[in-house]
Amino acid sequence: MRAGVVGDPIAHSLSPRLMQRWIEALSLDADYQRFHISTDQFSTFIEEQARTDLSGLNVTLPHKAAALDLAHEATEAARAIGAVNLLTFKQGRIHGDNTDARGFLDSLHQAGADPQAGPALVLGAGGAARAIVYALQQAGAPEIRIANRSRASAETLAGVLAPEARIFDWDDRDAGLVDAALIVNATSLGLAGTDSNLQLDWSQAPRSGVAVDSVYKPLQTGFLRDAGIAGLKTIDGLGMLIGQAKPSFAAFFGCPPPEAVDIRALLVASLEASA
Numbered sequence: 571m572r573a574g575v576v577g578d579p580i581a582h583s584l585s586p587r588l589m590q591r592w593i594e595a596l597s598l599d600a601d602y603q604r605f606h607i608s609t610d611q612f613s614t615f616i617e618e619q620a621r622t623d624l625s626g627l628n629v630t631l632p633h634k635a636a637a638l639d640l641a642h643e644a645t646e647a648a649r650a651i652g653a654v655n656l657l658t659f660k661q662g663r664i665h666g667d668n669t670d671a672r673g674f675l676d677s678l679h680q681a682g683a684d685p686q687a688g689p690a691l692v693l694g695a696g697g698a699a700r701a702i703v704y705a706l707q708q709a710g711a712p713e714i715r716i717a718n719r720s721r722a723s724a725e726t727l728a729g730v731l732a733p734e735a736r737i738f739d740w741d742d743r744d745a746g747l748v749d750a751a752l753i754v755n756a757t758s759l760g761l762a763g764t765d766s767n768l769q770l771d772w773s774q775a776p777r778s779g780v781a782v783d784s785v786y787k788p789l790q791t792g793f794l795r796d797a798g799i800a801g802l803k804t805i806d807g808l809g810m811l812i813g814q815a816k817p818s819f820a821a822f823f824g825c826p827p828p829e830a831v832d833i834r835a836l837l838v839a840s841l842e843a844s845a
Contacts, residue, residue, distance in 0.1 A: 571598065571599065571600040571601075571625055571822065571823055571824075572600065572601050572602075572603070572623060572624050572625060573589070573600070573601075573602050573603075573624065573625045573626055573627065573628075573822035573823070574586075574602055574603040574604060574605050574624070574627050574628070575602070575603075575604055575605065575627060575628040575629070575630060576604075576605040576606075576607050576612070576615070576616075576627050576628070576629055576630070576633060577605075577606070577607075577629070577630035577631055577632075577633060578606060578607060578608050578609065578631075578632060578633070579606065580604045580605065580606045580630070581604070581606070582787075583604060583630060584811065584837050584840060584841075585602070585604075585628055585630075585815065586602050586603065586604055587836065587837070587840055588811075588812070588815055588833055588836070588837060589602035589815065589818075589819060589822075590602055591831060591833060591836055592819055592827040592828060592831060592833070593823070595827075595828045595830070595831045596823075596825065596827075596828055598823055600822075600823055602822075605627070607633075609632060609633070609636070612633050612636055612637075613636065613640060616637070616640050616657065616664065617640070617664075619659065620659040620662055620663070620664050621662050622659075624659055625658060625659065625821075625822040625823070626656065626657050626658035626659050626665075626818075626821060626822055627656075627657045628655060628656060628657075628815075628818055629654055629655050629656070629657060630655070631697075634653035634654055634655055634697060635652060635653055637653070637654035637655075637657055637666055638652065638653055638654045638666055640657075640664055640666075641654060641657065641664050641665060641666030642663045642664050642665065643663070643664075643665050643666070644665070644666035644667070645666065645667045645668065647667065647668045647669075647671055647672075647704065648666045648667050648668040650704055650730070650731060651668045651670070651671065651697075651700045651701050651704050651731075652697075652700060652730075653668055653670075653697055653700070653701070654666035654667065654668055655667075655668055655669060655670055655814065655818075656668065656669050656817070656818050656821060658821050658822070667817075667821070668701065669813075669814040669815075669816075669817045669818055670698070670701035670702075670705075670810070670814050671701045671702070671704045671705035671708065672705070672813060672814065672816075672817055673809075673810045673811065673812070673813030673814025673815070673816075674701060674702050674705045674782075674784075674810050674813065674814075675705050675708075675709055675813070676809070676810075676812075676813030676814075676816065677782070677805055677809025677810045677812075677813050678752075678780075678782070678805070678809075680809055680813070681780070681803070681805045681809065683752065683780045683782075683803070683805065684751075685705070685706055685709040685710070685711050685752065686709065686710050686711060686712060687751035687752070688712060688713075688749060688750065688751030688752070689711075689712065689713040689714075689715055689749060689750045689751060689752075690706050690711045690713070690714055690715065690750065690751065690752040690753075690754065691715040691716075691717065691738075691743075691746040691747060691750045691752070691753045691754065692706070692714065692715065692716050692717075692754045692756055693717050693718070693743065693753070693754065693755050693756060693757050693768065694718055694755070694756035694757035694758075695716060695718035695720065695723040695724045695726070695727045695756075696723075696756065696757070696758075698756040698757075698784045699716070699718070699727060699756035699757075700727060700730075700731065702754055702756050702784070703716065703727060703728075703731045703732050703735070704731050706732075706752075707731055707732050711752075713734075713735075713736065714728075714732045714734075714735040714736070715735065715736045715737075715738060715746045715750070716728055716732075716735050716736070716737055716738070717737075717738040717739070717740055717742075717743035717746050718740060718757075719740045721737060721739055721740075724737050724738075725737055743770065744770060744771040744774050745774070747770065747771070747772070747774040747775040747779075748774050748775075749776060750775060750776070750779055751776075751778070751779055751780065752779065752780050752782060753770075753775060753779060753780070753781045753782070753797070753802075754781075754782045754783075754784070755768065755781075755782070755783045755784060755785065755791070755793045756784050758785075759793070768792070768793050768796075770793075770796065772796055772797060772799075772800035772802070773800065775797075775800065775802060777800070777801040777802065779797075779802045779803075780802060780803045780804070780805060781793065781794060781797030781798075781802045781803070781804045781805070782804075782805040783804075783805070783806055783807050784807050784810060785806075785807045786806055786807030786808045786810075786811055786841070787807075787841060788841075789806045789807075789808065789838065789841060790806070791806075794806060808834060808837055808838070809834075811837070812833055812834060812837070815827070
């Protein structure tokens with residue numbers, strides 16, 4: 571059994587280390603590889619791989635939208651989110667799925683956070699935000715709020731996935747913190763080498779709230795640091811990464827990943843080694 575992850579760039583991906591550790595723990599005769607494929611080569615590469623013995627591929631930036639276009643069939647989640655992060659191949663057919671939403675909800679579950687506990691504020695309106703808003707809608711969040719630097723993009727996202735969502739102008743995003751049970755950073759702010767300060771007035775947020783970051787490098791973003799100082803519970807981006815990988819592993823190799831493996835500790839060590 572063979573599978574892999576495709577993106578551009580791809581050297582930074584933690585997926586091979588994660589997947590290989592699960593493969594080893596289960597003593598599977600399997601392999602998981604990186605594929606560095608540019609945008610102009612992506613379609614040809616996927617169509618060729620669909621005719622090989624490859625079980626499938628995880629798809630990362632910048633190919634998620636193109637992967638949806640190539641799929642012969644796609645799940646409702648993939649079509650709603652507008653992106654595919656999991657391709658599986660069978661008899662030359664290409665099936666597309668999106669496990670990012672499930673990954674987000676799994677990260678909440680693992681940390682004991684309830685998406686139905688109260689209003690959720692999502693910062694951002696890009697690909698990560700689409701998956702998170704879809705997840706919150708599916709999980710029954712009582713109110714979804716979206717704040718983005720482009721109000722038009724936030725309105726478009728709400729129109730597609732959460733018509734009843736409240737939209738906040740970026741300059742008024744602190745108002746979205748009031749009584750929010752979840753505050754989610756789905757922007758790229760916080761990535762290594764970028765401004766990690768979202769400049770939120772955390773005094774507006776309830777101490778019972780939970781701050782979640784989609785970023786995992788660095789693990790402790792400025793967003794999470796400031797939320798923690800204000801007394802909120804915090805969840806870093808590794809939980810979502812691990813959560814989205816679980817259904818991918820099952821789709822590739824026909825069994826769930828082993829629960830006994832402390833995969834988080836392995837990935838934390840990898841991040842520390844590369845810092």
